[in-house]
Amino acid sequence: MLVDAGMGNLASVANIIRKVGGEVKVSSSPAEIRQAQKLVLPGVGSFNVGMNSLKDRSLDIAVKVAVRENGSMLLGICLGMQLLFESSEEGNQPGLGLIKGHVRRFQLTNKGLRIPHMGWNFVKPNRPSNLFSLEDEQRFYFVHSYFVECANLEDVSATTRYGNEFASATECRNVMGVQFHPEKSHRFGMALFKRYLDLTSC
DSSP states (O other): OEEOSSOSOHHHHHHHHHHTTOOOOEEOOHHHHHHOSEEEEOOOSOHHHHHHHHHHTTHHHHHHHHHHTSOOEEEEETHHHHTTSSEETTOSSOOOOSSSEEEEEOOOOOTTOOSSEEEEEEEEEOSOOSSOOSSSOEEEEEEESEEEEESSGGGEEEEEEESEEEEEEEEETTEEEESSBGGGSHHHHHHHHHHHHHOOOO
């Protein structure tokens, strides 16, 4: 189920899920989201706006109940990934707190690199993962000025280099996040969504 908090490109995500054979429902109903077995939380924009969008619809509580009480799987995309964490330098709202850590702004010493980090880049899995094959070279499309800093390094499932190395994917039990846009990443994104849809447990 796609969580509709009014802050993501839902149509593109829904289209790629259907393209790999999945069924998808878009919902802003807290009751439906609490009962869903698999959730996808897309997001673009700023941290405060994203959290306020969830809270205004009571979706923050619904997502936490689904994950913590019902064992639902959750995949956060871009801003949706950042909202999984405790806080962000971009705003003063607390995040969902489903993964321990914080969101930081890029501080780049290489003057040839611009913020936001935009375009294709390599994603390197660093441990067995629900979302990636360790053998394959992965390339995904990024658009972001902030990155997540996990409190527990074992929650980092893949990294990317842009000036410095940062966590581009995280997995903490049934909660997963990717900083890039798999819905814009062609065959790499399709493979990732197929893996997520095929998961039966974490």
